Amino acid sequence: MIRTLVVRGLLLGLLAGLVAGGFAFFVGEPRIDSAIALEEAAAAAAPAEPEPAGHSHDVEISRPVQKAGLFLATGLYGLAVGGVCALVIAGLRGRVGPRNEGGLALAVAGTAFVAVILVPFLKYPANPPAVGDPETINSRTVLYVVMLLVGLAATAVAVAVSRRIAAGSWQRWIGAVAAFLVPVIAAWVLLPTINEVPDGFPATLLWEFRVASLGTQLVFWAAFGVLFGWVSERASRRADALVAA
Template identity: 70%
Template sequence: MVRTLLVRGLLVGLLAGLLAGGFAFLYGEPHVDSAIALEEAAAAQDTEAEGAAPADGGEAAHSHGEEAEVSRPAQKAGLFLATGLYGLAMGGVFALVFAGLRGRVGPRSDGPLALAAATAVFGAVVLVPFLKYPANPPAVGDPDTIGGRTLLYVVMVLVGLAATAIAVATARRVSTKDPWARWVWSAVAFLVPVVAAWSLLPAIDEVPDGFPATLLWEFRIASIGTQLVFWTAFGVLFGWVSDRAARRAASVPAPGPAAAPSPG
């Protein structure tokens, strides 16, 4: 059974990753191109202000375009490879966790459980860190602080996972038959560590002066939208396939006892 779930998670994750890649290509890459154009224009202005010619005789030394080490067309094609690999990884991990959750936590049927688990993962791994440290386009962020920013982001991911585990444990331990009371206690248990982390961890604001606020906002919406597309598609597809497999297994009659041999 675990092997079947793992294969299912890998295939569904790959498909959901390609769907998310299509969304990112259509709605995210145009904003990346705009941010790169701003970055290269700023680099060209800095070079001219210093009285030196650009390194390639007409283009800025820091280039993301056709003359870059990896051209923009190659980067855009690699986007689908990246989201596909992301889907494979997330699908495999999700399937293993799902195998451990079945019959122990959440809804008893596989479809609702898959949707609930995918929603929980999106909230813990994507939404919680994103609200504190949202994604930034090129030309935003100091390269010297990338290590610290990555560490803080990982800390927020761990906080989101821990908060989700605490919320689930709280829901199981609350001794009440009122579902609304259980939901309220679970929400409080989730929000307490999350809000504490949001308050205690340092803020990061490295947006340069003059960077278009609309471009920054649209890039961030496209970024979180890509994750939302992935986890929605993954949860729906994984749940649908799991429910269909469960119905097929239930429709297969159990083998009866072997007939006794007739006396010779």
Template identity: 60%
Template sequence: MIIKLIVRGMLVGLLAGLFAAVFAYTVGEPRIDRAIALEEAAAAASPAGESHSHEAAATADSHGEEELVSRNGQRFGLFLALALYGLAVGGLFALAYAAVRGRAGPRSEPLLAVTLAAAAFVAIVLIPFLKYPANPPAVGDPETIDQRTVLYLAAVVIGILSVGAGAAAYRYLSAGEPWLRWLASGAALLVPVVAAWILLPGINEVPDGFPADLLWDFRIASLGTQAVFWLGVGALFAFAARRRSPV
């Protein structure tokens, strides 16, 4: 039974990953192209960048080499990466679904799938995004990539623990008034998030003069890609579950 559930989750994740890839290709790729163009223009405008670009051109002419990965190759990689990501996350989602089914959350299986996907989106995507939003290729210091990775992973862990604390508080007060359950659940979720966001260092590596509209559009596209993915996981898994009777 659990093997079938994992396979179902992987297939659902694969489809959701492809949906997210289509969204990212349609909405996000034009912003990436624009950011890359700005980065290349800035490099060419500087004396050092001009010198390096002449050297690179001479090297490319002498050896007949092209860039390691073309933009078309990167676009193909986008679909491949999100498809593989969907397979992995879909399997993990199925395991989490199996762990909570009949023990916590809604009794209806489709509703449980949607609720679990929404909780995962908040914990893994939304909470970390509010502290460390995504940046386009032209933004970010390569020397701080390790620090940024560690901080982002810490934000993900905090998001998961906070959502778990909120769910536990809601379940613990199952016999109480509905308003009290929601209040306690919200407090259990928000208090650790706010405390961690105050203590975690901020990162602002956006260069002066970088177009604010491009930065905003890219971040919205990045968040939208994850929203499409988790919406797909929840909806497709709920459709696959079908069974609405209590577990």
């Protein structure tokens, strides 16, 4: 059974990744092109600096190749994430969350989006090209990962608190939400803020890029949750029909 779920997760994750890649291609790539144009214009206007001895030019990948590689990247991302989510769903079935297959898949996908994507994004949102200091990329990556781990830990705490509350469903929901928000808000307040947007960078372009970046993730997780839930529900009904026959 677990093998079937993993294969299902891999295939549907790949499909959801390609759907998200299509969204990113049509919505996000034009913003990246605009940001690159701004970066190139700023570089052309800046005085040329002599290159140090022994310096070699980095190999640049053309934009058409990058755009084609976008679908490869989102497909591989979906493949990996789909397999992991299938294992999570297999471990949660009958223990935590909705009892029906579709509801559980949507719950896992929605929770993963909030914990893994939304929580770190609200503190450290994505930036387009020409925004960010290359020398701080390591520290920014570490802070983003820390925020991601906080989201996962807060989710685990919320689930544990929900299972310990014996009262009605609304009390469990309040306890779970409070248990989730306390560590997340604490991390948002305590972790340093990073703002490396240069003066004069168009605020509209920055906002549109960030919305497109978050939207790509939302499309992926929504597509995966719906697809996995729909296929799982059909498989469950088919199995019940065979048993009844």
